[in-house]
Amino acid sequence: MKKLLLLFTLVFALSAVGCSSKSEVKDVPVEDIKAVVNTEALLSQQPVSDIDAKEFYAFETVKDNIQEGFVLQAMINVRLQDVFVVKTDDVDKVMKTLEEYKTNSLQMFADGYGGDENADAVANSILASKGNYVYFIATKNAKDIEAKILEVIE
Numbered sequence: 780m781k782k783l784l785l786l787f788t789l790v791f792a793l794s795a796v797g798c799s800s801k802s803e804v805k806d807v808p809v810e811d812i813k814a815v816v817n818t819e820a821l822l823s824q825q826p827v828s829d830i831d832a833k834e835f836y837a838f839e840t841v842k843d844n845i846q847e848g849f850v851l852q853a854m855i856n857v858r859l860q861d862v863f864v865v866k867t868d869d870v871d872k873v874m875k876t877l878e879e880y881k882t883n884s885l886q887m888f889a890d891g892y893g894g895d896e897n898a899d900a901v902a903n904s905i906l907a908s909k910g911n912y913v914y915f916i917a918t919k920n921a922k923d924i925e926a927k928i929l930e931v932i933e
Contacts, residue, residue: 804910804932809847812864812912812931816851821924822862826854832865837880844869846911859888859897861904861917862924873913877906885917909933 813829816822832838832848848865867873885901896919904917905925912932916924 804912807931809849809864809866809912812928813849813851815927815931816862816924819927821920821927822851822860822918823853823858825858825860827860828852828854832863835863837884838865838873838876841867841869841872841876844872858919859885859900859917861885861915863913863915864928865913866911867913868911870908870911870913874906874908877913877915881906881915881917 828851830850830852832845832850833842835850838845838848844867846866846868848863848867851860851862853860863877865873881901881904885904888897888901890898900917900919900921903921904915905921906913906915907925908914909929909932912928914925914928916928918924
């Protein structure tokens with residue numbers, strides 16, 4: 780009887796864990812994510828450059844792995860404001876590319892321009908993935924932007 784009770788408890792526990800984990804994400808166009816970032820006034824009021832991710836120089840080596848994506852950046856490079864979202868078939872490859880971009884390009888920019896605010900934005904930037912989405916955020920309010928991105932895809 781104890782073995783049967785133990786087995787029942789184990790099966791119940793495993794099924795509860797299996798049902799509670801939510802690893803799936805919604806399949807939404809990245810344009811929907813960009814609309815939320817833009818309409819929520821999460822970016823500062825400086826002019827923003829909006830580039831298709833496949834056209835952005837840092838993605839040259841992985842553009843064939845990008846299904847769709849966008850790059851939002853400050854047009855006047857005084858205050859760092861990078862928000863990238865990419866839907867990809869190779870999350871690891873895109874993440875590695877963005878880590879190199881952060882280390883090579885952004886760190887040099889932050890060290891040379893904008894002082895402590897830009898250095899903090901790079902140091903506190905967020906590079907993460909959820910499902911087949913990869914996002915990189917280097918802004919003063921990166922956590923707020925990340926929360927909005929996750930609201931759309933979860």
